[in-house]
Amino acid sequence: MGVPEARDVATRVAERLSATRGTPVTVDSARRLPAGASRATYAATLVDSEGRPEAIIIRAVPAAQDDGGLGAEAEVLRAAADAGVPVPAILDAGLGEDSVLGFPYLTMNFIGGESIPRRILRDDTYAAARDRFVQQCGGILARVHQIDAAATPGLEELVDPVDALRALFPREFDAMPAGLLLATQWLVANPPPSSPGSGVVHGDFRLGNLLVDADGVAAVLDWELVHIGDPVEDLGWLCAKAWRFGGSTPVAGMGERAGLLDAYAEVAGWRPAEEALRWWELYATVKWGLICAFQANRHLDGIERSVELAAIGRRSAEQEFDALLDLGIVSPEVVPDPLSVETSGPDEEPHGSPSSLELLEALGGFLRSDAVTSEMSPQVKFHTRVAGNVVDVVRRQVLLGPIHAAESAQRLAALGVTDQRALCDALRSGELDGTDEKVRAAVAADVRARLVVANPKYFAVPHP
Incomplete structure (x- = not known):
């Protein structure tokens, strides 16, 4: 089934609300918002019989065979509101044969605010919100974890976090690069201090899924990954470096871990150990690295052809580097972009001028013009x-790829393996010891090579 037009969706929902409210509701405007492949999100402004505008959000799953997960999301949103979590209110739900759209949908009230992380982190409008962000998030997460699980039946329980990664991303887990593999082995060997108990976990609590206004966090969105698990998972995900967007402090680039844990304890009645928080941060790094590969595979498999998804695949090098930082194998540093250094590329006889590097440079300049x-x-x-x-990634690889390949082959040969896959197989089997300094040095060198090509600026990003 194709994705319907926004005006048609809004009109049908308005007719439904007219019937349930007993008063006419009409559509003033409607548009589709950017969203993933499986769900469609619409924003609309309705007008009641007295001419008062009402902004709504409609979330729909046009291709769903069942309720598309919206039934569970509706239950969680209602239970979250009861627990004091700021969330949109459900105005209408069409999850079965009663759907006026012919597929599952939820209608919610619109809540104003900004969700784009870089604006939240930089615009003066949100200066006060930044000051109270850590305190607010600590309290909100404590309330999330106090949601009555009995009110949200059917949520999957995450018992073993690493096994969960294997189940969620089997293909990517089996093919994870060496830097993430070292981190995964460390996670298994060093389990975190236990929490008082499991509870409802949001699963994706971070900048981008929070609406922020001038006063602070206005709403918690996107509950698709909600499950039962260790509550510190949410705290670690919020602190993951990927969601700091260049900020220099751990909690979403806006504050310190101690402040978050203190604010959480004020509402939850217990304070997670920083050791546990850091374990879950490393876990988040590994998970995001796997998600990068998963997203790239969606493009490569033809499920959703997208230059953005293709590019995300190379971002796993950033997660590898972060994992090695957490393990104490590497340190932040300033690395010049190879494209800023006058270096000749590989021999391109007999193709002539311009070189492939010069052609790619022209293409990159055109795309940015x-x-x-x-x-x-x-x-x-x-x-x-x-x-x-x-284009810049490809330029760096054209420039450095042959050198990196030769150097990597030499390092791996010294370890007795032939390629990256064989290296990871040897680490998994125990043939190579991930704590051995020579092994770690070889892995770090290969990660550096991948990151130099993918994003050399990332070497110097703060890692508190």
Whole structure:
């Protein structure tokens, strides 16, 4: 089933609300918001019989064979509201044969606020919100974890976190690169201090899934990954480096771990150990690295062809480097971009001039030029910028790929393995010891090579 037009969706929902409320509701405006492949999200403004506007959000799953997970989401949202968590209110739910759209949907009230992380972290509008962000999130997460699990039956329980990664991402888990594999082995060998008990876990509590206004966190969104598990998982995910967006402090780039744990304890009545928090941060790093590979595979398999998804695959090198930072194997440093250094590329006889590097440089410059981007929508402009970054990745690999390949082969031969897959197989089997300094040095060198090509600026990103 194709994705229907926003106006048609909003009109049908307005008719449904007219019937349930007993008063006419009409559509003033409607648009589809950017969303994933499996769910569609619409924003609409309705008008009641007295001319008062009402903004709503409609979340739908056009291709669902069942309720598309929206039934569980509705239960969780209601239970979260009862627990004092700021969430949108459910106005209507069409989850079965009663759906006026012919597929599952939820209608919720619209809550104003900003969700784009870089604006939240930098715009003056959110200065006060940044000051209270850590305190607020500590309290909100404590309330999330106090949600009555009995009110949300059917949630999956995460018993063994590493086994859960294997189950969620079997293909990517089996093919994870060596840096993430070392981190995974460390996680298994060093389990975190236990929490007082399991509870409802949001599963994706981070910048991007929070609406923030001038006063602070206005709403917690995107509950698709909610489950039963260790509550510190949410705290660690919020502190993961991937969700700091360049900020220099651990909690979403806006505060310190101690402040988050103190604020959590004020509401929860117990304070998680920082050791546990850091374990879950490393876990989040590994998980996001696997998600990067998963997203790239969606593109490679033809499920959702996207330059953004393709580019995300190379971001796993950032997660490998972060994992090695946590394990004390590497340190932050400043690494010049190879493209800023005058270096000749590989011999390109007999193809002549311009070289492949020069052609790629011209292409990257064109994609970033005002002539291309000035009339674009923000969404297309974003993807064009991603395409320009992909060109730079390819330029670095053309420049350094043969050198990196030769150096890596030499390092791996000294360990008695032939390639990256054989290295990981040997680490998994115990043939190679992940705590051995020579092994760690070889893994670190390969991770450095991948990151130099993917994003050399990332070496110097703060890692508190």
